[in-house]
Amino acid sequence: MVTASTTARDSRAPDGSTTDGSTTDGSTSDGSATQDAARVASLAELAGSVLDPELPVITLAELGVLRGVAEPEPGHVLVELTPTYTGCPAIEAMAADIERVLRQEAGAEQVEVRTVFSPPWSSDDISEEGRRKLAEHGVAPPRAGAGAAAPVLVGLSPTRHTASSPQQPPAPEPEPVRCPHCGSAETELLSRFSSTACKALRRCTTCREPFDHFKEV
């Protein structure tokens, strides 16, 4: 079986085996193995090109949620998706979009999309291009390195500080969240939770515009 692993962090095929990108059943000739690999790569590319339903400027590949694509038998495509957040309702829309594109563009007869949790998705899995597109779209991208590699912290971010809470001096932030509109580093947290589970609501104190911030996990 030929598989395409679509993220650098995960080299496991949907069947749980480890793959280095070569065929594992050994039954196919070199020529057809190359063909199969090309086929799976094109399936992975198609699935990865699907746009995130809630942030339709960024693809699933750029978001880093596509974990693996395989075609265990001709016409039967297996896709592994990982949610950004456990309860992310967009995962169902993603699965439907992947199925549609693979049926229409690649002639897949049966598309099976599985949700996997391990290893957990991290905001560090968003590609550079993905971060650029988020910022362009008005969503402050997550700060790099604050995700899976960092310890889980409580007291993740300062609240909005006002004169009425002088006993709570602002905790220093390691790296400021920049306003995606004017680039200012002077921004404040309005709410840890925003329009979707993966975002927090902030406001720029320079240009006064509110904006979404893709949270670090």
Add this chain to the structure above:
Amino acid sequence: MTSTAPPTPATLPLGDDALILSHRLGEWAGHAPVLEEEVALANIALDLLGQARALYTGLADVLGSEDEIAFLREERAFRNCQLVEQPNGDFAHTIVRQLFFSTYQQPLYARLSPVLPLAAKAVRETAYHRDHAEQWTLRLGDGTEESHGRTQRAVDTLWRYTGELFQPIEGLEVDWQELAEEWSAGVRDVFDRAGLTVPEGPREGAWSAGAGRQGLHTEPFGRLLAEMQHLHRSHPGATW
């Protein structure tokens, strides 16, 4: 999941905690004091619902589909702790319940992360829940006389449900004593900063509450289940 993964029924109490608290938080939709809080509580509810679904899906071979597990079990079959089924009360009451539960769930999931992929996934989300509850407890406890009074009242009322959290769940290899100590230290630290007093009432023993893990629940739980389950039970097999 590795070979040392918990046996399947061991994750049922975790799923039930998540589902029932998710339902309670969902009751705030349309009633929260400000829009941002409405969104925050709904977001936390959504995270918890996602946890419950994933944990129930893992139990499909033993207990049936996630819908069957959520909507067709009787009260005595639920293994959630009694804390999460307590009614929302006022906003302070909900926040204190959130503080008590998230200060328990986040370090519990951290301990389960090596053997339970869902816990490894959700532990970072629960850190946000805990942060949210702590920040609100500080503001309410150290706020006005009114907000302080309401928050202390909530602490006093809910305290007796907190001992149950550290009853060992069979099949989960966790040092419950150590977890309880971490919880106490975390809660006391927030209380100190918020100007709240640790109640003197019992958390364990004859006068405490807590038999949810054995399927015994408090009176409000029946009404919660009736509301949560009636649609599914009234229209079996219905789809959108």
